[in-house]
Amino acid sequence: MLYTVDSDVSSLIRAENNLGYLLLVQHEPTAATHHLHRALALCEQHDTPPFLRSFILNSVGELHIALGEPDVAVRHLLASLAQVQGLADRSSEATARHLLGIACFAIGDHDAGDEWFRSAIELLGRLGITERLRACATEYAELLLARGRLEESIAYWRIAANASELSMMKSPVEPAGLTSET
Numbered sequence: 546m547l548y549t550v551d552s553d554v555s556s557l558i559r560a561e562n563n564l565g566y567l568l569l570v571q572h573e574p575t576a577a578t579h580h581l582h583r584a585l586a587l588c589e590q591h592d593t594p595p596f597l598r599s600f601i602l603n604s605v606g607e608l609h610i611a612l613g614e615p616d617v618a619v620r621h622l623l624a625s626l627a628q629v630q631g632l633a634d635r636s637s638e639a640t641a642r643h644l645l646g647i648a649c650f651a652i653g654d655h656d657a658g659d660e661w662f663r664s665a666i667e668l669l670g671r672l673g674i675t676e677r678l679r680a681c682a683t684e685y686a687e688l689l690l691a692r693g694r695l696e697e698s699i700a701y702w703r704i705a706a707n708a709s710e711l712s713m714m715k716s717p718v719e720p721a722g723l724t725s726e727t
Contacts, residue, residue: 554587554591554593555593555594555597557587558584558587558588558591558593558597558601559584559597561580561581561583561584561587562580562581562584562600562601562604564580565577565578565579565580565581565583565584565604565608566581566604566607568580569581569604569607569608569611572611574608574611574612575612577608577611578608578612581601581604581605581608582605584601584604584605585601585602585605588601595628595629595632596628596629596632596634596637598625598628599625599626599628599629599637599638599641600637602621602622602624602625602628602641603621603622603625603637603640603641603644605621606618606619606621606622606625606641606644606645606648607644609621609648610644610647610648610651613651615647615648615649615651615652616648616652618644618648618651619645619648619649619652622641622644622645622648623641623645625637625638625640625641626638626641626642626645629641635668635672636672636674638668639665639668639669639672639674639677640665640677642661642662642664642665642668643661643662643665643669643677643681643684645657645658645661645665646658646659646660646661646662646665646685647684649661650688655692658688662681662684662685662688663685665681666678666681666682666685666701666704669681670704670708675708675709676708678704678705678708679705679708679709680705682701682702682704682705682708683701683702683705685701686698686699686700686701686702686704686705689701
């Protein structure tokens with residue numbers, strides 16, 4: 546019924562992706578599979594813009610990581626990167642790089658995982674996407690710590706902490722009930 550309201554294919558693709566991604570973040574990857582693969586199939590059937598296709602490929606890549614299929618995830622995420630080459634908006638590229646880091650670690654290719662995480666963190670920093678930078682740097686710091694690389698881990702914890710500070714400076718929170726008149 547939701548899909549009959551809007552016949553625009555891009556809206557249908559986004560709706561399938563959003564529903565699938567919602568199920569994925571609720572730890573229901575099996576339920577998410579149908580929707581995310583349908584979104585990807587619709588992208589392949591129609592001439593969708595590269596940014597949308599990249600966005601969907603990132604979701605499908607994340608799905609396959611959750612399903613314990615990191616090798617399949619890598620294929621989708623590399624395809625995502627190919628879609629965004631030369632585009633001005635690099636947010637999707639940063640997501641693909643972050644997810645490639647996760648997938649490579651899951652495969653056991655730590656050298657590639659290190660490179661993907663570092664490139665994602667560097668790109669997120671250049672883009673000024675502080676919340677995602679914080680999350681990515683935190684995740685990488687934890688992976689480094691688990692591998693016994695304490696000094697490197699500390700460096701990435703610092704990046705995460707600095708990103709949190711920058712985020713707070715961008716959107717300061719005023720204490721409840723306090724105004725300049727009190």
